[in-house]
Amino acid sequence: MARIHPELVPISFIAAFSLFLALPWHWRARNVATLSIIFWLFTVNLIFAVDSIIWGDSIDIIAPIWCDITTKLIIGSNFALPAACLCICIHLEQVSSVRAARTTSADKRRRQIFEACMCFGLPLLFMALHYVVQGHRFDIIQEYGCRPATFVTVPAIIIVWIPPIIIAVAALVFAGLALRHFMLRRISFAAHLDASHLALTTSRYLRLMLMSVLQMIWSISITAYVLWFTLSTSRVHPxxxxxxVHADFSRIDQYPSLFIPQLIQNTFYASWWVIPASTFIFVAFFAFGREAVDEYRHAFRWVGRKVFRQKSNDTSGTASTKQLRQLKLPSFTNSAKEQPPTPLSSFPPSYRIPTPPTPTKFSAQFDEVSFGDVSETSSRFGPALSYQPPSESVITLASATELEEGSAPSTAATLAFVQPLQHAVPLPPLPRDTRPSSSRPLTYPSYDRARRGGS
Structure with a gap:
């Protein structure tokens, strides 16, 4: 018997291993809900791939223990995926509301415990409850492999089909509330996320919310269709x-493709696509974000260093730490002992410090300058105060390097007054209106009589 759908095996493997693209960031963030989505999608995709390989062109009972385990896991995934999206939407609604202004480590631990119970405990519970309505061990369908068997009764509808729809609708409600909070806080939303001390940004927030909404719409649509198709093609037994119910429990029903109506085959094919399509939706939202691209870059660099022994080249336009440590600032002095700075060829762009121009040597001629009659100044303050400069003054500008090394300053940085001064330059007299009226020593530059005690 030839295969009708040969694409089932490669699509299942591609979907399963594509989840590893989004795994590293979620693993570091310790987000239990998203990690559970990755776990359940990877598990069911792998089951679908193996089943399509084993039963692609046969319906033989080859691995009954494998089928007993995998059929229960398929039942659990029907509850785990809506429950994980519900946990994500509840968390997003709490973050965007004023109730989560600040998140502590205790709050995060309680949230992780709640998400673990919802994403793993709840599926285990319904996997056990499925035994209540399980009429026989399992079914084997050609090309699709092992599938869980359910005896269609009212309790089966309540246990198997209604809870996933209720969980998905609750997730949509919380997603709507989270979107409402976001619209109300859209101006200051990034600052609010930063104040909450969470590994969330606005981009991640929106991606999580949109992913959950699409997953739930897709899950509700397929689950409702499968329920409608089951009720329309099967009679509800009391x-x-x-x-x-368990009268012939050890029976294994086998369905070859040749005897399956086309409508039922289309239903099997559509329900098979639920898991791969959910996987591709998840990967599309989280495998091409900025944090995922950074993970790919680090992975390629690690492979290049460890496998191909390549040296890491920094082509981002910035200097490495070692180059920054070797950087030597140039000096503007012309000291003979100073070596020119070593150019950094890896610095883009290269530059050259121009040599400063040599200062011009100039001279100043001071003639005898008279500041008027100083006889009155001499009579009140003693002999006239004067300043006699040296016959030749030399003012030298030396660099810090020359001062530390004790070397002679460079002649290019010397300013000289080469003309001697022949006469003393007396100080100018005080203005007449500011001279003190008392012969007492001047102690404070104030001439108000009230401040001097009225004298």
Whole structure:
């Protein structure tokens, strides 16, 4: 018997291993809900791939223990994925509301425990409850492999199909509330996320919310369709007793493709696509974000260093730490002992410090300058105060390097007054209106009589 859908195996493997693209960031963030989505999608995709390989062209009972385990895991995934999206939407609604202004480590731990119970405890509970309505061990469908068997009764509808729809609708409600909070706080939303001390940004927030909404719409649509198709093609049996339901429990039903109606085959094919499509939706939102691109870059660099022994070249336009430590600032002095700075060829762009121009040597001729009659100044303050400069003054500008090394200053940085001064330059007299009227020593530059005690 030839395969009708040969694409099932490669699509299942591609979907399963594509989840590793989004795994590193979520693993570091310790987000239990998203990690559970990755776990359940990877597990079911791997089951679908193996089942398509084993039963691609046969319906033989080859691995019954494998089928007993995998059929229960398929039942659990029907509850785990909506529950994980519900946890994500609840968390997003709490973050965007005023109730989560600040998140502590205790709050994060309680949230992780709640998400673990919802994403793993709840599926385990319904996996056990499925045994209540399980009429026989499992079914084997050609090309699709093992599938869980359910005895269609009212308790089966309540246990198997209604809870996933209720969980998905609750997730949509919380997603709507989170979107409402976001619209009200859209101006200061980034600052609010930063104040909450969470590894969330506005981009991640929106991606999580949109992913959850799409997953829930997709899950509700397929689950409602499968429920409608089951009720329209099968009769709802009364649940008489436990013994009546499990009367022939060890039976394994086998369905070759040749005897399956086309409508039922299309339903099997559509329900098979639920898991791969959910995987691709998840990967599309989280495998091409900025944090994922950074992870790919680090992974390629690690492979290049460890496998191909390549040296890491920094082509981002910035200097490495070692180059910054070797950087030597140039000096503007012309000292003979100073070596020119070593150019950094890896610095883009290269530059050259121009040599400063040599200062011009100039001279100043001071003639005898008279500041008027100083006889009155001499009579009140003693002999006239005067300043006699040296016959030749030399003012030298030396660099810090020359001062530390004790070397002679460079002649290019010397300013000289080469003309001697022949006469003393007396100080100018005080203005007449500011001279003190008392012969007492001047102690404070104030001439107000009130401040001098009225004298």
């Amino acid at each position: 649940y008489i007793s436990w013994a009546n």
